[in-house]
Every structure is written in C-alpha cells, then in structure tokens.
Amino acid sequence: MQESRLKHESRTIKNLVEDYRAGRIVIPEFQREYVWRKSKAPLLIDSIYQNFPISSLLLWRSDAEVHARRATPRANRSGSTSWLIDGQQRVITLSKTIDGEDGIDGGFNPDTEEFKLSNAATRKNPDWIRVADIWSDEAFRRLRRQFDGSRQAERFEARLERVRRIRDYEVPIVEMVDHDFDDAVKAFERINTLGVRLKKEDIESARVAARHQRLIADEIVPYLHQIRQQGFQRLNVMHLFRACAFIARPDGRNRTPLHELDRKEVVGAWKQTKQATGQAIALIRSELGLINMDILWSGALMVPLIAICATVKARDRKADELVGWLALAALCRRYSGASETALEQDLRACKQSDPVRALLANLRTHRSTLLAEPKDFFRFAQRPQWPADPVHRQYESRRA
Template sequence: MTSLENIPVKYSDLVSEIETGQVKIPQFQRKFVWGIKASAKLLDSIIKGYPIGTFIYWRTNERLRSIRNLGNIMLPEPKEGEYINYVLDGQQRLTSLFASLKGVQITDDDGKIFDYSKIFVDLTANEDGEIIVTDITDMEPNTFIKVTELMEGSLTMLASFPEKYHSILEQYKKIIQSYTFSVINLKNAPIDVATEVFTRLNVGGKALTLFEIMVAKTYDAKEEFDLSEKYDQLKEELSISQYDTIPSSTVLQVVAILLEKDCTRKQILKLEKQRFIDIWNEATDCIKKSVDFFRGYGIVVSRILPYNALIVPFSYFFYLHKKNPIGSMKKRLEDFFWRASLGFRYSSGVESKIAQDIEKIEAIINGELPKYGWAVTIDEEYIENNGWFSTGKAFVKAILCLYAKQKPKSFDNNLDVIMDNSWLKIASSKNYHHYFPKSWLKKEFKDWDYFYVNHIVNITIVDDFLNKRTIKTKSPGVYMKTFQKHNDELENTMKSHLIDIAKDGVWDNDYDKFYRARLKRISKALNKFIIPQESLSETPLEVYEDIEEPEIEGIE
C-alpha cells in the first residue's frame, strides 16, 4: 500500500546519498536551469536558518531511465536491488545545493560552463544583508571565503583568516552541517501513481505523457534498452518509407495488443518491463510489415493514412500471419481497412474499438468474413455530406488514399506524382490542388456554397511546381490547354485522377457537371473495395464534425 514517510535529513546524509547514487533524477524531470546567483540565494536562506521547502522522493527498487544525474554530474549507480530515491519535487533546489557545496562545474546544452565554486561567504555581512555572495570585486582580501573551502577546507587554511573571523567561520560551517532538510518519501507506489504525484506537484509544467512514463519504466542499462532511443531509431528506419509520422502512442498500443490484446492506458502501465523489452523487436517488425502492406497497396505516405490506430490491428495481423495476405484473405483485409477508414471507426473510443477489432483480424486469418457492427454506405450523398476538405479528417484521408491508389500522374508529362509527408502536411499545401480554383469559382459562381467548392471532390494531388507556376488561379478550361500542348497522354493522365476531361465538363468550365461526374466515379471506385454484407446495426447517414484525428487520452 502506498505510504508517505516524513524524514528529517542532515547535510552529511543528504550529500552522501547523492554521491553514492541513491538519489536520482528520473528522465521525465526537466533539465537543471538554476544559475549561480539563484543557488547563492538558496545557500543564503540555509545559513540564515530559513526553510527552503520539502524534497519529495519516490523510494523504489525499480530501475528507471535517469538521463540526468544532478546537474549532469556523473555519479555512481547503486548496487542491484538497492532502493533509489527518485526526485519528484525539489530537483532544482537539490541540484543547486549539491553543485554549490561541492563547487562543481556544470555544462549546459550550448556548451556554456557554470562554475559553482565561485560562491562565497561574506564574513563582514550582518544578518540583514546577503551573507552568500557571487561578486567579490570590491571586497577586501580575507573578508570572504569560498563555500567549498568553508565546508571542506583544512583547519590550517581556516586558521589563516584573521582571528576576528574564526568564530563566524565556525558558526557558519556548523549551521550548514546541522541544517535539517525536510524529505518526504513516497513508498510502495506504482510508477503511474508516482508520475501522477509529480504532475500534480508541477502544476505549472506539462503533464507527463504515457510514453514518457514508459520510457522511464522500461529502461534497462544491462540490456541496453532505452525506449526513447529505440523509438527514435524506429522513426529513422520508417522515414525511408515515408512513415516516420507514426506517433509513440501507436507504438505503445501495438506492444500492448501483442502482449495482452488490450491497449488501454491502464493496461500499458501494467506491462512487465522484461516482457516489453523481449517483444520490442517483433513488435517493430510487425509495424514495418504493416507499413510495407500500406505502401504496396498504394498508400505511400503516412500523412494520408486515415487513422494512425490502423497500424495496430494490421500489426496484430502480421504478428499472427507472417506472410503477405493473398486471395480472399487480402480482400477481407482490404475490406476491413476501408470500413474502418470510411466508417469513422476510430474517431472516438479508440482503445476499446481496437480491442474489438482484434477479433475481426483473427476471423480474417481463420478464413472467415468478419461481422461488422457499423454500417458503411458509400453512396454519392454520403461522400458529398462528409467531404468538406480538411486533412485532419479520416474520411477525407480515406479519399486521398483512393486518389493515391490510382498512382496519379503529373499533368504536364504523365510521370508519377511524387508524394511526400512534408508536402502534404497541411490543407493549404500546394500539392492539394483545387481542380477548379477556389478564387476562380468565387468570382464566376458567386451562388455556389463554399462547402461544395472546398470539397474533396474538387481536390487533386499534383506537383507543387505546377500549382505555383502554371495553374495558379486560372480556370481548368484555360490551364488544361497548356498541358495539352505538351502531354499527348493528357486524357489518360487525368483518368489517374478519376477525371474524364472529354466528358466531365472541363473544357466548358462546367463545375456542376465536373462535380457530379467525379462524385459518382469516387463512389463507384470505393465500393469496389467493400464486401457487401448486412451490418449488425444500421447507422443513420450523418455529417461528421470536421475534427483532427484524436490522440489517445493521456498518451500524447
């Protein structure tokens, strides 16, 4: 049972615990930022007998990732099985205190060196003034002493000061040596409780993410396992495949699903460290196989993946089925992808729905067609009602996946349009081209509702260069003639964008005809991927909110 223990700690014990590695700064703590002047004020409070606040430790024999010792001072690791005090509150004060009393040099991230030995005791100061100072420019020799020399200097060195200062030197040294520091130990607490305490104590700071907690929890120096470094390595490997935007939350969900078929925050926190470490390589291998499947299917960049959460059930598929799916199994897996993407499957209640969908993946592997509890009706009305263009909407991303599957060609030369995550990051990207430019429509068709102008039906994926230099705000009837002069295969080029320039009113700038023709074509193309079946519960047609894909609560 979690308990709190209030312990008074003397100077010598506090310093000894730090020097022997029994006090550590967990990875989720922010870096040491106190300067020399702030540290001097802290010591001034101590020498005047003022309270400096309580240090709160989490006392445990768990080994966490501690990327920082006190102020980046390299201290020894405690013996295996020994208890460690991880600092939950008071890191800045504790680091400042230790650095000042030991006179160490600390190097910041920019390489700047701070010398904490340059903190002095003013032997001439009265109680109302500053006793601990950093500026001795105008002070007379032998009227000041370094704090480090006061605490660790020999009797001979101290005796070399004028006799009138001997008693004050002895007094100040005793005050620091006998100062009682207030320490509260949080004992027998699981890591999620400890990090919750940390978050509440640091209300001005950012709440810890689940990933930060798991980085600390799964760290193992002996096995050289550092989740933060492993995740960075995975992202670097996936960057080659244009899938480096997969968030850490999704990776944690994959691991939890493979181990427990449950990816709730509570379950992730309960995962045993060794099991987590043991399955890591296989889990990341399953993620890579999922990425290969999506890319082979035509979804060549992660930006247009409707939900990051889709990585989880697909990774589970490759965990149980080591080979690429073929035949009816492939069709059923595709059916699952489009049902989840077009049916707003992971727009809410993500964790529980992923767990439910694991059963569907198992059914597919067993040669069965899963029964789905949500309806997917991909008719023209449904696409029209849900097609407001926003790159954060899963439904819109699903249509972009359809566009990508057609391997869209460049208008000017019929070569493949190269898709890149950085180009497709925002809706205003020049790679998302309104085939009938918004400004032109606004000028020529003032009565058109803007909803139908900024619609996924009016979006094509093009080269950035074309949008900036050639298309601009011209009507398609004008700018397409420019491409017609240089591209003898323009008709086939536009079919790769699901547009028939001979039939869709392009040359006449007939937006209504174009809109209706392409809407029908998109509906027909999508329905090829859906295996018809009666849904367990029919969902009424509705227009969904234009919201960004949500992250799992408490993870990111």
C-alpha cells in the first residue's frame, strides 16, 4: 500500500471550471449544500480582479467508489476522480458566473471598475457590461467594435482585458493522494469545525491599523496588556475602540468608527481614553473594593463608565451613583443579549445632562425591577470559571 501524501500545484480558474463541468472535479456526498448568497459572487470576482488571494482548494484524488452529492455535473468515471473537499462554494460560484447562469449574472462597470449582480437597471444602463459577455470570445469581439472611436476606448479595453484575465488566475491546489475515504471525511470535518473566523475586533483592528499606522502596535496593544495584568482581562480592543470613538465625538448624533476619523482626533481621544480607563478602574477598586473583573462579567460594563469619566469633570461626578449603576448593570446582566444595541443606547445616555439617571432608565426597560433578587446572586455563584479566591469570598460575604 502506497503511503499517503499531499500534492501541491495550481490551476487556472478556466481549467478548474472546465474540470468541474466535465465531472473531473466532483462534490462528494459528505459535502454541505451550496449555500453562498448570490451577492457574494461580485465580491469573489472583484477579489480576483484585484489580484487578491482567494485561498487554496483541497482535493482528494481517489479511485474509490464514492457517491457524488450533486447529480450534475455527472462524475467522469473514465479515470481517477478529484473530489472537492474544501472550496465548493468558490468553484460553483465561478462556474455559475462564467455563463451568468442560475441567476448569478454579474455586471462590470469599466469606468468605476465595480462588479455587481445584474438587475433591470444595470441591463438598461450601457455603462454596465455582463461579465459573461466579457468572458465570451464572440461577445467580446462585438464589445470591442462598440468602443472603436471613443476617447475612452483604450482605457476601457484595458480594463475589460483585465476582467478576461480572471480566467487565467491561478488558484493554489492541495491534493490528498492515496488517502482513504475516512481520511477525506475527517479532513472535511476538521476544516469546517476548527476554522477560525475573524472576529469583529480583528476586522476593526485591521481597519484602524491601515488608517492610523503604529497606533495599534505602539499604543493600544501595550496598554491593553497593562490593564489585563491589573486583573481587567475582560476589557478587549472593541471596548476601548467604542469608548475612544465616543470620546472623539461625544456630541455626534451617530457613532463614527475610529478608522473613519482623522489621526489628530484619534490620538487625542486615545490619550483621554487611557486616562478615563485608569479613573474608572480606580473607582471600581475604591468604591466596590474589587481588584479584578471576576464579578464584572463583561468588559462592556466599563465602557459607559469610561465615557463618563472622560466627558464629565471629576467634581461633577458622583462616584457612588456611577458604581451603583455598574453594580446593578452587572446584576441585571445588561449586555448579555443584544450587547451592541444595549451599548449604543447606554452611550447615548452618557450624552445626557444626567447620564446616570438616563442609564438607569435604560436598565428599567431591560428589567421590571432594579431590586436585587436571589437568582441574581445564584447566577454569579454558579459560574464555574471563577476561582475560589479572596475576591469571590469577599463578594459572598457581602451577599450574606
């Protein structure tokens, strides 16, 4: 028996689609259904147009008797078959887009270099050209004749040629050779259960880093590490971003993300955010006697506190009212549901003349009574990740 191995190569999109349609690349029965929304097709085509990577495909080469998931295209049994383990959504989308079939009829605007799904408006608008027509040799020859004599002909033709070269884009392929069926199924399961999706904080950090270079690496990450060492591990990048964006434009009607603000605004707001976060931590320690966030189960609980510390002068703040709201919000699990909506409501409350009263009003819409009930303490006591440390014992003694 031959030893299993991985073979690395690349194939053009044109060849991949031809192999899929000819049944040389087949969707195995254990694959999922095709689930991509049609709106993803223009994004995929645009990524290739921009020469961005679209990740590799995983194939399994086997002569074993395996059932295909889809009746069409029919599997070609004349030789060994390549079964598509990872990349089904991309391959099928490309196949559908090339001919504009099954409703995935893409359009391209050579002036703006945009891709979108064709609709009644784009079909009537001469500025939009079907991607399928650009990829068709016969249709493309007709298109070129339409541009002859226009001032923009050379520029448009160059962009249309670039769209045509999408078919020559080389996709990296990893092929499992001499693996058995169980290996193929295990590979599929692991790819679809162990994959790590980008979180919102990852995406927002990337956007901020792109707009404000060195701010993340030199300022935000070191400070986040510093406060986590102090026991406030539940504060994350997004919490600090939300507070910072509020501080940058506390009077704004709508929230403006940091990556849309100019650098001067962000740098100034970040300095205030650090100072206000320090003040909020000091309040929690002095007024509640807490040394970490074991009881404060979400970092979102600190965002309104930081916002108020930054925008309300110290002499006008009432520490007992602030930490009173914080304790009630923690007991009522204020951000356990639609946390983004709740946080947006509470940051709007922070703009009011009496922010604590406005925050309490928000809590009352979340819960009929603000009086602590036995079940509130029971929820905390049952959290298995809490260590039996002095802070936990201190909370239990207060409850008693």
